[in-house]
Amino acid sequence: MAPAPRAAIGAPQLDRALGDWQRAGQGPAYRALAGGLRTLVLDGRVPVETRLPAERELSAALGVSRTTVAAAYELLRDEGFLASRRGAGSWTALPAGRPMPVAGLSPFPTDGGGVIDLGVAAMSAPEPWLSEAMAHAVAELSGYTRTHGDFPAGLQVLRQAVADRYAARGLPTAPEQIMITSGAAGGLSLLLRQLLGPAERVAVESPSYANALQAFRFAGGRAVPVPLLREGWDLEAWSRTLRDAAPRLAYTIPDFHNPSGLLMSEEERRELVAAARSTGTLLIADETMAELCLDPGLVGSMPRPMAAFDHSGCVVTLGSAGKTFWGGLRIGWIRATAELVRRLAADRASLDVSSPVVEQLAVARLLDPEVLPEVLDFQRERVRAQRDALVAAMRADLPDWNFRLPSGGLSLWVRTGPGLSGSALATTAQRHGVWIGSGPRFGVDGVLERFVRLPFAQPAEVSREAVRRLAAAAATLGSAPVGAATPTSEVTLL
Template sequence: MTARSSIGAAQLDRALGDWQQGRESAYRSLGGALRTLVLDGRVPVQTRLPSERELAAALGVSRTTVAAAYELLRAEGFLASRRGAGSWTALPAGRPMPVAGLSPFPTDGGGVIDLGVAALSAPEPWISEAMAAAVAELPSYTRTHGDFPFGLQVLRQAVADRFTRRGLPTGPEQVMVTAGAAGALSLLLRLSGPAERIAVESPSYANALQAIRFGGARAVPVPLAEDGWQLDAWSRTLREAAPALAYVIPDFQNPTGLLMPEQQRQELVALARATGTQLIVDETMAELSLEPDGPPAPRPLAAFDRTGSVITIGSAGKTFWGGLRIGWIRARPELIRRLAADRSSMDVCSPVVEQLAVRHLLAEALPELLAFQRRRVREQRDALVAAVRQELPGWTFRVPGGGLSLWVRTDDAGPGGSALATAAERFGVWIGSGPRFGVDGVLERFVRLPYAQPPEVSREAVRRLAAAAAGGPSASVPGEFSLL
């Protein structure tokens, strides 16, 4: 194993913060702080660290202290070194790597509360009304073969119009309808070859990371700071790792809920253009802003692109209902034509009735439906936040201004994310542990808690999580909290 990126002494000093605390010897404190940075994903695995001399100068300690800390990490398996190549972060041998994304808990799971999937129940009566309108329009299409690889023209136009209203002028020739955002990403990953590098945020969407693994590509993590994207880290990764693609979620990022400001959007597009990296932008959460009195939403990231190198993924799944399974890609017209031709070996096209239903929702019901969705998600978010603060006061998180989930750091004294997820299932709660949202088995102190359930269900789920974290005996689970 060798380094795939690096971190400078000044940046590592900032990341370490106030590391020298308590009565522990300086080298042990420094080693422990560096270990935490690795396990929390703030310094990725296979990152080359500064030399002992450089880090000692930045931290204002002796070189002996840094050398002893590095030696401690090597002994624990968190650092690897080779003469002439320096030292880079690692994980101890035998540590399990994430191998799966997140799937819904089986619907025959009795009283299990599903906090694994960040997806809402259908907003009614809008979904049923849209399906009825779609069926009424269906005769206009039944005289055809029913295969529309680009998607129905009326839906492509509705999606293009929505981009235009959000500040990104778009024509229907720039839009392709897909089988949800997952189908869109699967198609786009074909743009990279086997073993190609793809830069991703850390943490990132678990199922996207799984799709990258299944496609044979190598995800290169770029850590998210507590308050957002670190453009210096992105610059270093794009220059040093030279990834062909980068997958980012700038709008209420999944799982953290972070929102990228416009200035950073502009800078990231410029970085990608300078390094020849194509950006795949996941906008599936973009419509779920929960702060009615907040600042205006940033323009889509592609609004800062002048070369057609930014590809945007969208979906009806989070905004409306996942059961529709309709998504889309916005890209330059020649790429849309290529993707539509490639699609014949995958799923050919998306269902006609569902496309017509989404067209109805976008063109005729969107303002009222969005207001309803945002009100109920905001209520659900606030209920989950209050429950976690009451039942698990040692857990820390920031309250996101949108999206569907809390990214929570658990108490250091309790079980890590993977152990907690296993224990929680015995108490009738299904959650996503932190390593599922990372690349190298890190993020073990984290869990993702969606606020996609009604308030009373979330409160019960948190009570069960508190019992699981405390290590008490599992209890019977009431069936009334099943998803069905």
């Protein structure tokens, strides 16, 4: 039996999303309408399992005959992009057997033989600061070696350093509100174990961070996508989803969103927190990119953390040293109520017990107010140069690919050229020596097929070579139809 719809879209909203779908040369009106609706699904702007308006309602909104809408719906049903049931209406779907690509979700094997890894948005370590911090940590280690070494909530010195950093960003925080975790991924896993029951809903942005979406699936949760607009968050859609879908949790990346690079304004944060509070939804704010502001004029005026607008404990914050400093540290943190931190620490004994002491001491050193500004200046300057090099190469070698210039973060969210499938491109790109993440990895149901994520975490010369290889891969694909399914053998790379 086909799954029931998870959300609905009204005729006026769908009319706006379709835009100018009746362009000259599109053929019969019903085919043009079906093509527009298909594109909305593949781009993720209308999520899979969204109920579409009734034929009569949509025909009135579009100013076309009901016959046109009925024929378009019938074509989409034949193609597998629409499912219907008597009494339940029609809702968006994907063709049966459509494979989910795996390219770019994990780091490429280190013995990859010259393949450039653009799948992972993470940088090499900032030196000499990291080595100096590790030396400092080893010198401090003797103060902890007389203990058992297990600190489920984290070392007090690091909890205090993280709390102080929140305070400096406009969010007064006590160390009792901080729990140190094995990276942000470890923090998210702890939260899901504690807070998410089987088949409970999680509202997420579309696109969203691929590994977080995977974590929700492994935890047995059901992600409910809320499409991002080009200019930012659709707060009307968020309010409607929180009200109608009643998700247990909501997950958002407000600071230099991964993968789009968008930055949520303070007013948007205030409004989203209010919507979550009104529906009893716990809001997880992933701030792992918050320190990577690349606009010098914005550094001193960044929006306050989302929890600054929360006075009821409905916001839990994830942070990490991985993007700011180096992923090899594997140190992250949760900011929550002191009561939730105590519950998480008690639950941790059955997972990973605690985080390594030396790495915690090193991160505490890197967060020292006498060290941190210099490290951040270095990181931001090199990431900015890498971003600009990647952008210049894209504009020179792939001028018909579209993206917005992000003011922070580590990646470009790129709409590929006409007729290019992100999944097919990822497969072909590996054969040309470059590893990328295709758009469907960042969506809930295999949509976003026209997109790829391209991190600017590599040195400039490496990014330029990667773009040359991407251009060569794209040239071999020509104008393969975006909606066409790729054989499973073509997308299973490892």
